[in-house]
Amino acid sequence: MAMRSALGRARGIGSAKDGFHHWWIERLSAIALVPLTLWFASAVISVAGADYATFSAFLAKPWNAGLMICFICAGFLHGKMGMEVIVEDYVEPRCVQVAVRIFLNIAVYVLGVISVVSVLTVAVRG
């Protein structure tokens, strides 16, 4: 039987003294994604239907490779933050929720690193 007071339950184990950074990075990455997505769309259109040599020459330009990597990082970061919030809101029980969040983090970093390395490989090796 739970006899803890209502106030005891509401105060719980206190505040995490954290939360601002998650919120802030989510906003910043969203703002960064606006121009990056526009650039990405125009880039895709410009090389659509082109052969591999044209595409690798496109990526070999530092500007293009750099922006591509920024787009990938911002996209993965924003996606990860958004997914985390969804998981926190909707996944129960808590042990499953924490497990999903750990898996999500690992997956995002692994996929992010692979994507960045792929861009660099194409840019450098052609």
Add this chain to the structure above:
Amino acid sequence: MVQFVLPRNSRVKPGKSHKAPAGAKNVKEFHIYRYDPDEKKNPTLDIFEVDLDEIGPMVLDALLKIKDDIDPTLTFRRSCREGICGSCAMCIDGINTLACLKPIADVKGPVKIYPLPHLEVIKDLVCDLDHLYAQYASIEPWMKTKTPMPKQERLQSPEEREKLDGLWECVLCFCCATSCPSYWWNGHRYLGPSILLQAARWVMDTRDEGQGERLDDLEDPFKLYRCHTILNCVKACPRGLNPAKAIADLKVLMMERIL
């Protein structure tokens, strides 16, 4: 916790029907959620026909008429009947509001009345507010100062006082909190719009000297940052307040002290 269907023992079944007295000309139907904890039965939706010519214009007038003349077991909270005490909050025609401020004429067809969403129902339209009151107490809604007690009152200029406008008017009816999906899913940890608006009321008060501690206590992924700016709270507030703005202002202060 997220729930998309009501638990089996909370599903609402059809209930009793009470006809208007013969000769009534201006009849309106009221469909009212009924639940009696002593009866170990599912809640029901009872239908009451009320002659609008016999009562005042607000939904609360109809509820009082029903309780006085048709079914004295109908249970609901009310006190001031003018939007000040905050006790007659309920879900009328799909929107949380105060029954004493809601004109019957605003509702087309039958007036559907349910308790505030996603709270435990004690009886009929009366919900358990213990947790909300405890969350209110948890933000320590009183002035915190280090300056010793002055001889007279603690001063505040008219401009400083203006910062409390849009906050002091809250009557703690919890219409906003119980309309917020984030509060439905995570109310055990998320403070919700009502309590956060109250927290802002103390953080913004220039006489208070505990802003830093107050912000420390709020900085938490659940207590504050569960607000996803869904804005249901703004739509629900019967006093026309904007809890979402109060929450955004708190987030701006969090930002100010970090950046």
